[in-house]
Amino acid sequence: MNVLDFQRMRDQKKKISMVTCYDYWTARIVAESDVDCVLVGDSVAMVMHGYPTTVNATIPMMEMHTAAVARGAGKKFIIADLPFLANRKSLDVAMDAVQTLVQAGAHAIKLEGVTGHEDIIKHIVDSGIPVMGHIGLTLQFVHQLGGFKVQGRDDAGAQRLLEQAKTLEELGCFAIVLECMPPAVAQQITESLHIPTIGIGAGEKTSGQVLVLQDLLGGNKHMSLKFLKTYGHAHDDFLKALNQYNEEVKQVKFPDETHYY
Numbered sequence: 001m002n003v004l005d006f007q008r009m010r011d012q013k014k015k016i017s018m019v020t021c022y023d024y025w026t027a028r029i030v031a032e033s034d035v036d037c038v039l040v041g042d043s044v045a046m047v048m049h050g051y052p053t054t055v056n057a058t059i060p061m062m063e064m065h066t067a068a069v070a071r072g073a074g075k076k077f078i079i080a081d082l083p084f085l086a087n088r089k090s091l092d093v094a095m096d097a098v099q100t101l102v103q104a105g106a107h108a109i110k111l112e113g114v115t116g117h118e119d120i121i122k123h124i125v126d127s128g129i130p131v132m133g134h135i136g137l138t139l140q141f142v143h144q145l146g147g148f149k150v151q152g153r154d155d156a157g158a159q160r161l162l163e164q165a166k167t168l169e170e171l172g173c174f175a176i177v178l179e180c181m182p183p184a185v186a187q188q189i190t191e192s193l194h195i196p197t198i199g200i201g202a203g204e205k206t207s208g209q210v211l212v213l214q215d216l217l218g219g220n221k222h223m224s225l226k227f228l229k230t231y232g233h234a235h236d237d238f239l240k241a242l243n244q245y246n247e248e249v250k251q252v253k254f255p256d257e258t259h260y261y
């Protein structure tokens, strides 16, 4: 897949699947899968580093994880997140961050919001770097949004999201993530745009879907997000394997003669 395939798939009404990925080991498995593309999301700060929100993601953190994913992801198209404030300080800071992430292996970058950094988005696009927009529940704005809340519930909020999406399209974004908004709002945005939308917690009428890998694998036992569907039992499988290993070590069942040199 390359950046042109996003538009082709949207035009042919083929759904786009995207999954987050933060490390070499899982990137190698994703590379073997049929999933279309990979997001090195700033959610890495929460999922892999244990921070409460994504505001703790930094450029060096994103660079390290992007490079690790790029080493394992084979031919998958890789999108990396510009972390907190990287696109808000100055054009130079933003472009240095973009350069860092693209040289680490990203084929495109994603950034949150639009108002106040339109010129930066346009400059990145005009520099030949594909940009994916992201609106709705944008966690880099968590303190302003008042927490993890569904966006666009009232008419004014829905209208704001539609306007943001149209602006991102005009600025040259090749796709937009729509996060946590009523399905009708996501549908209206999707039908109003020419570029594809990728939804998370936004219903099925978007051009594609994205989920956090560890969430979809069932890696977070106590997570209950309404929009989340789990396709595996990673938490339980890991725990079972670890406890079985422990048990066999204690009972001197492992290693046995099949595991000696």
Ligand code: KIV
Binding pocket: 020, 039, 040, 041, 042, 043, 044, 081, 134, 177, 179, 200, 210, 212
């Ligand atoms: O960082 C991330 O994982 C994301 C997805 C939720 C879209 O931005």
